[in-house]
Amino acid sequence: MTNVFEGTVAVVTGGTSGIGYAVSEELLKRGATVWVIGSRQESVEKAQRSLAAYRHARYAAVDVTVADEVKRMIDTCVAGSGRIDYLFNNAGIGMTHPSRHLTLEMWKKAIDLNLWGVVHGTHFALPVMLKQGSGHIVNTSSVAGIIAPPAQTVYCATKYAVTGMTEALRYEFAESGIAFTAVCPANVATAIFAGTEIPKEAIPADEAARIILAGVEKNEAVIIFPEFAKTMYERLSKDPALKDRFMLELARRRNAGWESGVPYLGMPDDIL
Numbered sequence: 001m002t003n004v005f006e007g008t009v010a011v012v013t014g015g016t017s018g019i020g021y022a023v024s025e026e027l028l029k030r031g032a033t034v035w036v037i038g039s040r041q042e043s044v045e046k047a048q049r050s051l052a053a054y055r056h057a058r059y060a061a062v063d064v065t066v067a068d069e070v071k072r073m074i075d076t077c078v079a080g081s082g083r084i085d086y087l088f089n090n091a092g093i094g095m096t097h098p099s100r101h102l103t104l105e106m107w108k109k110a111i112d113l114n115l116w117g118v119v120h121g122t123h124f125a126l127p128v129m130l131k132q133g134s135g136h137i138v139n140t141s142s143v144a145g146i147i148a149p150p151a152q153t154v155y156c157a158t159k160y161a162v163t164g165m166t167e168a169l170r171y172e173f174a175e176s177g178i179a180f181t182a183v184c185p186a187n188v189a190t191a192i193f194a195g196t197e198i199p200k201e202a203i204p205a206d207e208a209a210r211i212i213l214a215g216v217e218k219n220e221a222v223i224i225f226p227e228f229a230k231t232m233y234e235r236l237s238k239d240p241a242l243k244d245r246f247m248l249e250l251a252r253r254r255n256a257g258w259e260s261g262v263p264y265l266g267m268p269d270d271i272l
């Protein structure tokens with residue numbers, strides 16, 4: 001079986017934890033040089049210790065919300081590895097919160113990281129890839145970037161933006177040799193659920209990484225997973241009345257969850 005990632009150079013933001021860490025490790029196993037990026041020095045050092053067996057791993061602490069830091073990151077990767085074949089703009093935070101209690105600081109925090117982080121990476125990597133005549137930018141969106149669950153207002157705003165920009169770029173640069181993919185996971189068991197219960201349907205991060213790389217290898221436009229999320233998306237898109245019932249029930253459970261102090265982060269799949 002051919003291994004398309006062998007000998008390539010990848011940059012993974014949010015590579016120190018969860019999905020990004022699992023993608024980094026899987027790429028390293030497949031023989032890629034991987035720049036593993038986190039924002040905090042301590043998380044970078046922790047990843048460095050656990051990936052010590054892989055000699056093609058490189059590390060940097062970069063805050064992707066800061067344009068100059070991302071520019072330096074891209075310059076450093078090109079100076080150190082000669083090229084960038086894959087950029088995974090993956091760093092992000094979750095936010096499920098009743099909209100009437102959102103502060104402007106919460107809006108800004110999520111937009112800065114989930115949207116501007118992706119914009120910065122894309123902006124600075126694109127000229128490098130155009131010069132190379134090849135490259136693949138993989139932006140982590142979410143299922144909440146293709147359907148809009150209640151109480152995820154901010155998160156949806158950022159993730160819909162990521163899905164939209166990725167699709168627009170994909171067609172604009174299709175004939176320039178640059179590929180774009182949006183990754184739309186539903187629940188994956190990571191630190192994003194810190195402080196809450198991990199939903200029962202969540203899949204492990206290493207499984208998510210294999211699904212993502214399979215989709216990237218096939219140059220899929222949008223990678224939706226796990227399977228239940230794909231089925232849910234397809235059913236809700238085809239049937240507006242079902243979508244209304246599903247979303248109203250989800251809103252009801254989320255509102256009740258906040259009032260009782262036990263947030264509801266699952267999906268009312270019994271409605272499907």
Ligand SMILES: NC(=O)c1ccc[n+]([C@@H]2O[C@H](COP(=O)([O-])OP(=O)(O)OC[C@H]3O[C@@H](n4cnc5c(N)ncnc54)[C@H](OP(=O)(O)O)[C@@H]3O)[C@@H](O)[C@H]2O)c1
Pocket residue numbers: 013014015016017018019020037038039040041043044062063064065090091092093094113140141142143184185186187188189190191192
């Ligand atoms: N897990 C899910 O169920 C799920 C579902 C849909 C979409 N997603 C998306 O998947 C992506 C990864 O999430 P995850 O679940 O793997 O979360 P995670 O385990 O919490 O990892 C988040 C990563 O982002 C990094 N990060 C945070 N702020 C950063 C900043 N300002 N600059 C650079 N890096 C920063 C963190 O590194 P430091 O600790 O060093 O800051 C960490 O490596 C996110 O975009 C998320 O929205 C996740």
